[in-house]
Amino acid sequence: MTSRDGYNWTPSEGLQTGVPTIGKILPESNVSSNEKPYDVIVIGAGYCGLTAARNASLEGLQVLLLEGRDRIGGRSWSSNIQGYPFEMGGTWVHWGQSNTWREIMRYELHDQVEKSFNFEKGVKHFELNTPNGVTTMSHEQEDELLASALNKFTNIDGVYGRNTIPLPHDTFRTLGSADLDNISAKDRLNDIASILSPQERAVLEASILLASGGTLETTSFHEFMHWWAMCGYTYQGWLDMLITWKFKRGQSSFAIRFFQEALESKRLKYAFNSPVSHVRDNGKQVEVTTRDARKFQAAKVISAMPLNVLDRVTFDPPLSSGKQSALKIKHVNQTVKVHAELSNKDLRSWTGITYPHNELNYAIGDGTTPAGNTHIVCFGGQQNHIDPEVDISRTKRAVQSLFSAENYSNSHPAPAVERLVFHNWSKDEFAGGAWFFSPPGLLSNHLNDMRATHGNVVFANSDWALGWRSFIDGAIEEGERAALIVRRDLLGAKFDAPRL
């Protein structure tokens, strides 16, 4: 099945819009013409909406799941192209991510994960390319450099943030923690500029932007520290939890389990290609209207739409001023993620940073395709932002620029690009960017606003999760929270409680 989302380019076929995915659902709807009001309508079929719809339907509620796209997964989905999975968005998982891993165990997929990195063959080095020149080093040296830089950046209290953010799920627990949200990554870099070597500064800035997808000025230092704390306050944890384990068969092989299990309940109705335009709550019932003017009623609504596109839906009564402020501020992540299949078969163990002058700054060898070519995954962001589909030659050049000419010769030619696969998240009307990353001030001022329920509408999204905010894990956390709120509101605690 081919989704209309995503792009696939090859030299022979040129640019194709839409890529195959098991996340595309057909028939696109199982809604009959005369449905009674639902118990709950869930808007959005990313991991948050899927979790909410699954839990609510399993727990006895009649659920309608509405999704603007033709597929499940939201900002995390995979395309299998000729038997090889490409991750279009959220990719990596780890058992330190409590909600994700719990689901992986639930679906017995723990033996279906594998490592992205493989440092065992071919070109086993890290290329650091800055305006000061090119340095080629071993992966051990790469780790040492990155660890040193990240440790300096995060060591705000002598213990790498442990005292300042002791419990990241309760992130503003200490007095000093909220202060970190008043400054940007740039501010923090300026504070420690004198103790950073030029190489440390380069890899640090590239790492920060790899996390935030914004600019150094728009990246909240607190939010970076929150990620760091979630990773156990160490570089090793950072690597392990952020960029190591992925699904052998791609994210959509995981997301589909949620959808299938919800269907098993026989209480799930769904409609894809059904973007919502209007949500009206009369205090007793909520009416949800799609762009094509279909109307659905339910006792409750779970809005699982991301922050950056929530202002495309009108709410009646209007949202609180706090929520409206957050919607106006938006998050800053405009990550550009491009998969490239390279003719060079020996780059499986290669990594590189080309910063700050390239449109793609950061890349790693991520697999070997069935043709034996190397698959690398490349990241750019707000800085030197590109829309990869607009100028494929430029995108190809950005990929090739990750490999510095001086490392290649006639006998060892720089790799040719055989395929590009990507999703343009910035132009995506249902995402408005990649994973959440906050600018200074947004969370310390508005986290509770974003999380607040509005009448009969519960707002749930990874963008305002407490733990792995921005991650698949945060989406599941929020979906579970929303389903529980709704079920308890509807089914209540009307039971004969024993004396406890």
Added chain:
Amino acid sequence: MTSRDGYNWTPSEGLQTGVPTIGKILPESNVSSNEKPYDVIVIGAGYCGLTAARNASLEGLQVLLLEGRDRIGGRSWSSNIQGYPFEMGGTWVHWGQSNTWREIMRYELHDQVEKSFNFEKGVKHFELNTPNGVTTMSHEQEDELLASALNKFTNIDGVYGRNTIPLPHDTFRTLGSADLDNISAKDRLNDIASILSPQERAVLEASILLASGGTLETTSFHEFMHWWAMCGYTYQGWLDMLITWKFKRGQSSFAIRFFQEALESKRLKYAFNSPVSHVRDNGKQVEVTTRDARKFQAAKVISAMPLNVLDRVTFDPPLSSGKQSALKIKHVNQTVKVHAELSNKDLRSWTGITYPHNELNYAIGDGTTPAGNTHIVCFGGQQNHIDPEVDISRTKRAVQSLFSAENYSNSHPAPAVERLVFHNWSKDEFAGGAWFFSPPGLLSNHLNDMRATHGNVVFANSDWALGWRSFIDGAIEEGERAALIVRRDLLGAKFDAPRL
């Protein structure tokens, strides 16, 4: 409400059997005389059984929960004595424990945890007492000593086990991993004896026994490495995940949430004080008989009883030979956990190891009681094993022996014991020991046997979880697994599947 479990001793009141807990449920049963056959009977109301009963009842099944005790929680429960919580068994939680933390977030208890350690006041040192003498050192030195010893013990592959057990949930994934289960902690200690200082060896042995509750000979080296891998392969992770965060109001304040939510479903029947003696599966229905000859029928049974007491129940048809072997081998953990309230108000920041000659080897300052006294928690095990209630004077002496005479004088007297609180897990007929810890060979030979379903009976327990086996987390993992198996078997996948 007072459970018959647990002991509380004070100088004025002497030894009392039974302590108060919100985990005791009254009325003890809500079963009517003429119940229809249930969908599922869950045997055991520890975290595993509670999770299974909650999930199954929320997801539409009619559930009967049978428990031999008068309380929920199994091997994890807390007693509030004069407003102060004592943890009788499993205590610590962390967001690296995926199932536990997910539940903590579900019940919005993430701001209800606090740290056990507080190294800010009074006597801020670590006392190491061995036959070679007493050494008093700072907590920084304690950490350095323990980290060095643990790193030597676990560094089997140059990267502290990372290559040998890369994914601990799939613990026998690599060839080398199962080999670790052929040797004991003692074997490994012998291998590295030449590189351990006497102090390192002492704290290492005490740490191993703190984990296993067995002897060095009966402790599987693999299982220790599995714990280590789950903790992120570092001493800091070991501390963070095993012994740092606890509930401000005690474990029972967490467990009760599962029970309450299951009741909300209105599909939960339960009976406490109902130990099961016999389980008979005729292939279509299972009959469960209690010791007092009450009989209950269900389509499915989830046995959530621990390994060490499973042989007290007869199964018809008989269990597989593999399962029977595991039941015969048993796990080795005979931890003795004793809480002591000490007259000395300045010991909040104290820690100590007295090894190997004391009955209690390991202790930490864990809180300050309402009276301003210091609460310490002390651990012993199979070595020098005591039943603390049998000879209170001896138990008191073991507590006092943790404080070496040379650190005290007339002006700084050794602390007097004002209260002892404990549960004797070894004599507990429903536990047969503390948390699971395997002897060499048990898991590499029988993990799959222990996990296997037997006709209509699903076996679920933390003792054979894949992730945080032995922990509350593993119990929840297993309860979720069992409920899913049962629901899918009963409700099936009889739905009109869309083309995916």
